[in-house]
Amino acid sequence: MLHAKDLTLPPRLLPTSLTAEAGQVVHLIGPNGSGKSTLLQLLSGLEQPNSGDVWLQGQLVAGQTRYDLAQSRGYLMQHQRPAFVMAVFEYLNLVLDSLQLTAGxxxxxxxxxxxxxxxxxxxxxxxxxxxxxxxxQRVRLAGAFLQVSKALNPHACLLLLDEPSTGLDVAQQEVVYQQISALAREQGIAVVMANHDLNRTLEHADTVVVLKQGGVVSKGAPKKVLTDVLLSHVYDTPLEQVSTANGPVIMRASSA
Known part of the structure; x- marks a missing residue:
């Protein structure tokens, strides 16, 4: 599905490799400035690495047109607004029109x-x-979900999300994370997303990639990767994974 090998964009990103299979949800975590957004930009094909390559469905992303990229992947950036004002329904129609979909x-x-x-x-x-x-944010998410809907766009295979829960309250966040999981599971879309909520990563990610200062520190299953030692090192603050009746929870470690 998605395969990136030795992507670099110094000093923002050191050699980084990543794979995401159909139906898999991959979370990128790490402190601000660790390279999460840069990695997503390189995976999207909208920015080119100094070295390394990205393949999507076996095809090199480099050199593809924006239209071709829009057919195969959706990309939700941070805080993006259109250059001109429109109604919400017009915005959603603009997303669909970019795929050259007819009304029906x-x-x-x-x-x-x-x-x-x-x-x-x-x-x-x-x-x-x-x-x-x-x-x-919810309107933008609606546009991104529509772009990779298999009912509308059978070529879609990847959704890239940069902190999709930004600005949402707790109830809205739960809806969004559930929808992302459903999109991956039911439609076979690979999802790669930057995320700041470590407990959401524990609950919803299939794989986590931990970044710090532009480099990959660890990757794998969240419950195994997000250890007390690793979290405390990456975030420079004492954190621990605690077992509860409802499953593991990451919290600040007690000073006692």
């Missing part, structure tokens, strides 16, 4: 389902510049 019942059904799941039905006729940060 399949398109309408897919839009209705995503709009319902992310609870933005009452915002369709609002201008995007009138939305709160959390509302706009």
């Amino acid at each position: 019942a399949t398109r309408d059904k897919a839009v209705a389902e995503v709009v319902s799941r992310l609870a933005i039905g009452d915002k369709l006729h609002r201008r995007i510049d009138s939305l709160s940060g959390g509302e706009w």
